[in-house]
Amino acid sequence: MTSEGSGFAQPSIPKFDGHYDHWAMLMENFLRSKEYWDLVEMGISKRTEDKESGEKQKKVIDKELEEERKAIDGLKLKDLKVKNYLFQAIDMPIMETILDKDSSKSIWDSMKQKYQGTTKVKRAQLQELRREFELLQMLEGEKVDEYFAQTLTIANKMKIHGEKIGQVMIVEKILRTMTQRFNYVVCSIEESNDLDKMTIDEL
Structure with a gap:
């Protein structure tokens, strides 16, 4: 049964609201539900790409190479879908800073580097406010x-x-x-x- 005909509501894409840790948790769960998380976590296999390049140089075409090429093409298509999800989750001012990223993994890593530190600062400030409220x-x-x-x-x-x-x-x-x-x-x-x-x- 397809998801369109199953009668279940499709999960919405979590919008990034500045709270990185919370958004990252929701987005990871969303991508896992689509079976795309491995692409964000591991990226497209460089080993396979390198092997394909080497085989091309030798002009050797065999069944194994053809299967690996199809696998790479399939992963690249999935990666485009993941990038689309990430673009929908991010507002234009932030998106403009990541348009040069060529894979979903590079986009994710960039977001993590930019905003996780900010989240840690906010968490430290919240801890201080909690203490102030308590006392x-x-x-x-x-x-x-x-x-x-x-x-x-x-x-x-x-x-x-x-x-x-x-x-x-x-x-x-x-x-x-x-x-x-x-x-x-x-x-x-x-x-x-x-x-x-x-x-x-x-x-």
């Missing part, structure tokens, strides 16, 4: 709206760096770290509300 406490004399703003600023920075942080986590963080003079108010809020459904605005 954050309301100070004596600090106004409630000021503490809310400080907490939300850190949370929003975490989101920008790829952290999935929901409102429930922020609400619980604020309630847990307010100064002792708000203990009665915090207890009252916790007893009279479902914190799993409370928004920051409601708090």
Whole structure:
């Protein structure tokens, strides 16, 4: 049964959004599902190409050479398909920097070199923001709206760096770290509300 007639939705090509590690994982899975990942990982066999070239020089045509030539042609066709998938995943400004790459492997390696380092920097920054969020406490004399703003600023920075942080986590963080003079108010809020459904605005 063909994929067109199977009734299953075809997986969409993952768009590169600047988060290299996440995109690379999705794209690798997508290419594996198409049975194309080996081309990206290993490239087209140079050994086979070199052997074919040597045989041509000797002007020896045999069955083995013909099979290898067909295999190379088949791999090159598959590689064009993989390049097409990668081009569809990448926006024009990035694509312009990789148009000179002649294989899917060279495109992949170029993307990895350019963006994995950036991802590592973002990951380090996220770790620091997580630590800052974890250690954050309301100070004596600090106004409630000021503490809310400080907490939300850190949370929003975490989101920008790829952290999935929901409102429930922020609400619980604020309630847990307010100064002792708000203990009665915090207890009252916790007893009279479902914190799993409370928004920051409601708090």
